[in-house]
Amino acid sequence: MIDIVHLVLFTFLAVIAIAIIRLRDLFAAVMLMGIFSLLSASLFTVMDAVDVAFTEASVGAGISTVLMLATLSLTTSKESRLYQRPQPLALIAVLLTGAALVYATFDMPRYGDPAAPIHHHVAPEYIAQTEDEIGVPNMVTAILASFRGYDTWGETTVIFTACVGVMLLLGGGRTVYRIRRKKHGGSDDGGSVL
Amino acid sequence: MIRHVILRVLSKLLIPLIMLFALYVQFHGDYGPGGGFQAGVIFGAAIILYALMFGLEAARRVFPPRVLEFLVAFGLLLYGSVGVAAILEGGNFLDYSVLAHEPVHGQHLGILLVELGVGITVASVMATIFLLFAGRGRSDV
Numbered sequence: 001m002i003d004i005v006h007l008v009l010f011t012f013l014a015v016i017a018i019a020i021i022r023l024r025d026l027f028a029a030v031m032l033m034g035i036f037s038l039l040s041a042s043l044f045t046v047m048d049a050v051d052v053a054f055t056e057a058s059v060g061a062g063i064s065t066v067l068m069l070a071t072l073s074l075t076t077s078k079e080s081r082l083y084q085r086p087q088p089l090a091l092i093a094v095l096l097t098g099a100a101l102v103y104a105t106f107d108m109p110r111y112g113d114p115a116a117p118i119h120h121h122v123a124p125e126y127i128a129q130t131e132d133e134i135g136v137p138n139m140v141t142a143i144l145a146s147f148r149g150y151d152t153w154g155e156t157t158v159i160f161t162a163c164v165g166v167m168l169l170l171g172g173g174r175t176v177y178r179i180r181r182k183k184h185g186g187s188d189d190g191g192s193v194l
Numbered sequence: 195m196i197r198h199v200i201l202r203v204l205s206k207l208l209i210p211l212i213m214l215f216a217l218y219v220q221f222h223g224d225y226g227p228g229g230g231f232q233a234g235v236i237f238g239a240a241i242i243l244y245a246l247m248f249g250l251e252a253a254r255r256v257f258p259p260r261v262l263e264f265l266v267a268f269g270l271l272l273y274g275s276v277g278v279a280a281i282l283e284g285g286n287f288l289d290y291s292v293l294a295h296e297p298v299h300g301q302h303l304g305i306l307l308v309e310l311g312v313g314i315t316v317a318s319v320m321a322t323i324f325l326l327f328a329g330r331g332r333s334d335v
Contacts, residue, residue: 050227054219058235063320066242070327133291135298136224136305144229145305149288153273156312160270163319167263170326 002046009043027069027077034065047111051140205247212240220313224302230309234316241321250329259325262318269315276307 016036023029037060044053109116126143134142144152220233245253277288285292290304 051229051232054227054232055235058232058239062239063235063242063324066239066246066324067327070324074327074330133297134301134305136302138224138226138229140227141223141229141305141309145308146290146301149277149290149304149308152308152312153277153288156270156273156315159319160266160315163266163322166323166326170330 005046006043009039009046012039013043024079024081025077026072026079030065030068030072033068034061037061037064051138202247205243209240209244212243213237216240216313216317220309221306223309224305230312231316233309234313235320237313237317238320238324241317242324245321245325245328250325253325257321257325259322262322262325265314265318266322269311269313269318272311272314273308276304276311280304 013036016032016039020029020032020036023032037056041053041057041061044050044056109118113119126147127139129147130136130139130142134146136142136146216233216237219228219236220230223229223233241253241257244256276290276293280289280292281287283292288304288308290301290308291297293300293303
């Protein structure tokens with residue numbers, strides 16, 4: 001039963017991915033990307049990764065769709081039609097890379113295999129210690145915030161840095177206001193300082 | 195400012211609920227799915243919905259850019275100061291066990307504060323990025 005759900009969801013994902021590539025209307029493409037994220041979120045839910053599904057639904061389907069739409073409203077929602085000659089070398093490179101990736105999946109452990117290496121590294125330790133040392137029912141929170149607190153600190157710093165970058169690029173910094181005020185003041189007072 | 199009555203009334207109804215849900219996700223992250231990051235994104239989405247419905251100027255009045263800028267750094271510093279507090283109490287950086295008399299209570303307190311820091315930073319980052327994107331090419335004119 002679960003296999004059928006997986007199959008249906010993966011088929012939808014593939015169909016939507018092809019549709020996004022072929023669409024020329026960027027507005028429709030952005031909407032389809034939101035649906036793509038929502039479907040991946042349902043897939044994660046079916047695979048019992050609820051926290052990941054939560055993040056995917058809120059970030060992938062929510063925030064990034066809005067940001068894409070904001071970008072479209074600044075530019076245009078039609079993809080420009082550039083004629084390009086078919087590049088056989090590019091096609092060969094893509095096919096080879098794809099084949100290598102598919103070949104690599106044969107070496108991956110089966111989904112949910114208890115003998116997989118990922119389940120024998122630090123995971124048993126975390127599962128055993130969460131109850132006694134952290135006392136938090138949601139093991140994902142215990143791992144993210146406590147066992148791996150240093151990693152999460154780094155991730156928060158990454159988000160902070162991204163915001164600082166956007167502020168500098170799009171002029172949200174306070175210096176911009178100050179410069180603008182200086183300009184206005186200069187025109188009104190006839191060249192006074194500040 | 196958008197004049198669609200149905201959208202405006204519905205979003206007025208929805209925004210408080212979205213914010214409440216964000217707080218639930220934030221403080222219930224220890225017990226159910228969710229945590230600071232998801233809560234921050236949901237709270238940011240509420241701010242973005244407000245900005246979409248009532249215009250950028252109204253959103254800037256409710257969430258001034260200066261306050262958002264401050265919160266972006268404040269969340270991160272809250273996270274870091276929990277780590278420093280653990281050092282001052284004689285533990286390692288971000289070792290919450292020393293924060294309270296009992297190690298488990300310390301862990302609870304540490305996780306709560308750290309997730310709150312993540313939530314504050316993420317919410318204000320999402321709102322800031324959207325307001326900057328949406329305000330581009332309009333406020334400069």
